[in-house]
Amino acid sequence: xRVALFITCVNDTLFPDxxxxxxxxxxxxxxxxxxxxxxxxxxxxxxNTGYPAEGVRLARHFTEVFAEYDAVVTxxxxxxxxxxxxxxxxxxxxxxxxxxTAGLGTAVEEIVPKVYDLSEFLLDVLxxxxxxxxxxxxxxxxxxxxxxxGLHLGDRPTxxxxxxxxxxxxxxxxxxxxxxxxxxxxxxxxxxxxxMCADKVGNIMTTGAEVLCAADNSCLMHIxxxxxxxxxxxxxxxxxxxLAATEGGAR
Numbered sequence: 673x674r675v676a677l678f679i680t681c682v683n684d685t686l687f688p689d690x691x692x693x694x695x696x697x698x699x700x701x702x703x704x705x706x707x708x709x710x711x712x713x714x715x716x717x718x719x720n721t722g723y724p725a726e727g728v729r730l731a732r733h734f735t736e737v738f739a740e741y742d743a744v745v746t747x748x749x750x751x752x753x754x755x756x757x758x759x760x761x762x763x764x765x766x767x768x769x770x771x772x773t774a775g776l777g778t779a780v781e782e783i784v785p786k787v788y789d790l791s792e793f794l795l796d797v798l799x800x801x802x803x804x805x806x807x808x809x810x811x812x813x814x815x816x817x818x819x820x821x822g823l824h825l826g827d828r829p830t831x832x833x834x835x836x837x838x839x840x841x842x843x844x845x846x847x848x849x850x851x852x853x854x855x856x857x858x859x860x861x862x863x864x865x866x867x868m869c870a871d872k873v874g875n876i877m878t879t880g881a882e883v884l885c886a887a888d889n890s891c892l893m894h895i896x897x898x899x900x901x902x903x904x905x906x907x908x909x910x911x912x913x914x915l916a917a918t919e920g921g922a923r
Contacts, residue, residue, distance in 0.1 A: 753822030808838030
């Protein structure tokens with residue numbers, strides 16, 4: 673099986689350790705993951721702000737870059753949801769000239785079933801729950817909106833966390849409530865966004881957790897900013913980084 677890592681823009685630019693953690697984890701499980709150098713943005717930012725033509729070009733590029741792989745793994749619920757939910761719509765959109773979308777539908781139909789969120793790939797493809805991780809800390813998990821409502825990951829991430837040696841997983845009150853990030857929503861509606869994040873942080877603090885975990889670094893960045901400004905002492909970590917941790921390891 674040829675497996676590729678789609679790192680995503682946010683991770684590549686701001687959180688490269690998450691991508692390294694995915695590679696470390698998959699290689700530990702016997703998967704020889706590759707990193708196609710030609711990959712770029714999936715187009716989520718463009719489509720969400722009303723630029724479907726740009727989204728179509730990026731969707732086509734994505735299908736070309738990853739066409740030869742059997743599976744594409746990404747540590748981002750929002751980008752995975754973008755590919756699954758928005759690419760088929762882009763291929764059929766009337767807002768872009770037909771000559772620009774020609775042939776895209778077939779390419780999308782072929783690529784979409786091969787794109788997996790990390791937790792899906794581990795459980796559904798590899799059939800692994802215990803990945804050999806060790807993380808002796810009290811952790812609470814925030815199911816981001818795209819992971820929860822777009823991908824319907826369910827308990828996959830928490831099943832993986834529950835199998836980590838030394839980890840104490842505590843439930844997060846109001847876990848299904850949005851943190852208020854939502855990409856450009858946080859910019860255009862900053863007061864509402866800040867209020868939603870304050871509610872989320874208040875719930876996190878009631879858990880007594882040392883670490884907040886999620887499958888999207890964009891949401892962790894948003895929540896982590898408030899946690900840091902409040903000097904809460906709570907760290908934020910992507911699911912991949914916890915699963916890549918081992919006893920005596922550098923992480």
